[in-house]
Amino acid sequence: MDERDDPDAQESGRYGEAVFRPEQAGEGERIDFGALAYDDITMARLRTLGAGPGWHCLDVGAGTGTVSRRLLEEAGVESVLAVDRDVRFLRERPVPGLEVREADVTAPDFAPGRFRLVHARFVLMHLPEHERLIGRLAELVAPGGVLVLSDAIDLTSDRTPPTPYSEVMRAMWRGLRETIGTDVSWVPSYPHLLRRAGLEPVAAEIHVPPLEPGSPISRFWADTWERSRAAMRATGLVDDAFVDTAIRYLDSEECAALSAGMLTAWGRKPVKR
Secondary structure, three states: OOHHHOOOOOOOOOEOOOEOOOOOOOHHHHHHHHHHHHHHHHHHHHHHOOOOOOOEEEEEOOOOOHHHHHHHHHHOOOEEEEEEOOOHHHHOOOOOOEEEEEOOOOOOOOOOOOEEEEEEEOOHHHOOOHHHHHHHHHHOEEEEEEEEEEEEEOOOOOOOOOOHHHHHHHHHHHHHHHHHOOOOOOHHHHHHHHHHOOOOOEEEEEEOOOOOOOOHHHHHHHHHHHHOHHHHHHOOOOOHHHHHHHHHHHOOOOOOOOOOEEEEEEEEOOOOO
16 A cells, blocks of 8 residues: 555554554565665674674664674674564564564563663664663663664755755654654764763764665665655645655656764673672
């Protein structure tokens, strides 16, 4: 079903309910386009931080499980607990060492144990009480272990040249905030919040994949816009015709814009002496 014809798409709710429903055809492929754009950067950072043999890892909001499987197959970690509110995609591709658990990280009884690595990517930006959740995730890190958080940062501003891409992105961020509570405005505060959670040292980096015709990130945004049309229309900033124009723009040589970036921040749990 096309998002523009979906009568439920404008209802308020959570990620995976009002929009980006896992049962919707093609949702796993949309997530995988994002993985193709960001997984190499994520894995390079996790391996630089030491992820490897003997490590027990927690992957929160694991999606289709690309990071979880690469931790096992490439980094050689001991085990990965992959957690998501809907695990249908994770169960499709089992590998040795991967444990799949359907759970809600916001639930008071979420207590899966302690891990050398706790990783969450594109999760907290969709959830309220993010500061409390960062503190809760920090509690799940074993002494000497590391918490790694990645989320989107919006690179459009009032001074960004108006293009179909920038206008639709503004509508998307506002529409998702009003529909499911997505908020990326606080993401640059990650290093401060990790430090407040008792982790040290902390550091951060930003990756911005290039928008090129047919690239994974361009296909990810085009599909994301399709699935969030109703939320964007409700803002009054764009209509369906303008979204269609922006999708064509993404796949053209005329595209000259910055994708939203991925900010990754990390901090280590001190070892008590």
